Amino acid sequence: MTTDTSPTSRALLALAELQANPGLTAAGLAASLGVSERAARRYVALLREAGVPVTSVRGPYGGYRVGRGVRLPPLVFGTDEALGLVMAVLDGHHDVRDRADPVASALDKLLRALPEPVAARAAAVRRATAAAPDRSAARPDPAVTATLVQACADHRPVRVRYRSESGREWDADVDAWAVVVRHGRWYLVCRRRDDEGVRTYRVDRVLAVLPLPGTSAPAPDVDPVALLEEHLAQGWEYGVDVLVEASLDAVARELPGGLGHLEAVDATTTRLVGSTSSPVWYAQQLAAVPVPFRVVGGPELRACVRDVAARLAAAVGVGREPAPPADR
Structure with a gap:
């Protein structure tokens, strides 16, 4: 029970109680405030006069409820x-x-x-506090993100204007399924309407989004994160085909997620198939894999792997002419 007898103070306390306990009866509100039922009803009347949408329902399951559109009461946080x-x-x-x-x-x-x-x-x-930014994180435009999230919630198709990492731009009409945050990056998981292929678009690379009429095709009945991981390396400009000299289970443990589809060739060899918009980034990911591999498809990736290999070799002096002896 509060010691403040101000009607305004009691009305604000009544609002907080009603928001915390929808369906609270006049008797329950009176008990919470330590006042009579008549006083509790008077505080509800004050709230209504101030424009707060307090509704009441009669019957055994009735009581007071605060409708939509009310401003939040003052924030109360501990240190x-x-x-x-x-x-x-x-x-x-x-x-x-x-x-x-x-x-x-x-x-x-x-x-x-x-x-x-x-x-x-x-x-x-x-x-x-001096916060060091996560270089891998990318914050998308809030308006674009909100539009995509709403489209997912409403099962609405959208047209997105997209710019890949290589700088190419295009429009795509898609069925928006889910927005997923993965390692500091925001992704739209969707289905392209022209080829019905599942796509995963970085939301920070969506330049514009336009809601379209109609209803989206239903999403697969799987976890959106799993769907994202499965399709991260599909539908991009540069195809990749890599043979890794390790078993399927070993490669699955060592390979970063989202690089492509894995399939066993034999007991000691695994094939990685996918696509990327950045062969340089893809080559760097492969370089971190602690098992031998060979690029058998994708000329762009092959060239980038060759460049990465040359830089690593140069770092330890491989391929350099020996330095002449110093003069004495």
Whole structure:
């Protein structure tokens, strides 16, 4: 029970109780506030006069409920909760000092809503922390991301304008199935409507998105993350075909996910088939595999693997002429 007898204070407490306990009866609200049922109904009336959409339902399963459109009550965080939120933002978003950035602006509003002792410690962490950005992470445009997420939720097809890593741009009409975050990158898992092939597009490379009429074809009944992993290396510009000198199980353990489809050739050889928009990146991934491999298909990948091999060999002096003896 609060010691503040202000009707406004009691009305705000009543709002918090109704939001936390939908269906609360007048008797239950009165007990929570430590007032009479008549007073509880009066606080509900004050909320309604202020424009808060409080509805009531009669019967054994009735009670008060707060409808949509109400503004949230003041935020109440403990110090540990506030610091945890700031640290999470710093961990996943590194432009929090740029006041033009939408996440930085939202963090400003959060800190202004907190009590001064709590906000001061959280602000100190924000000022003093130098976050090192994850170079592999790529933050997409919020508006593009929101449109794609909504299309997935509504089972709507969309037209995306896409730019691959090689710089080529194209339009594609797709059935949007899911937006998946993997290792700091956002992906759209979808089906192209022209060839019915499953595609995985980096959302940060989607230049524009246009919702289309109609309904998307249903997504396969599998986990979206598994679907993403399975199709990351499909539908790109440069095909790859690699033989790895290890068993299928060994290659599956050692190979980074998303490089392509694996199939056993025999007990000691595995074939990797896929495609990529960046043969340089693909060659670098293969170079990290601790088993012998041979590129049998994909001239672009073959050239990039040759370049990587030459750089690694040069790093240890392989292929260089011996240096002349120093003058004495």
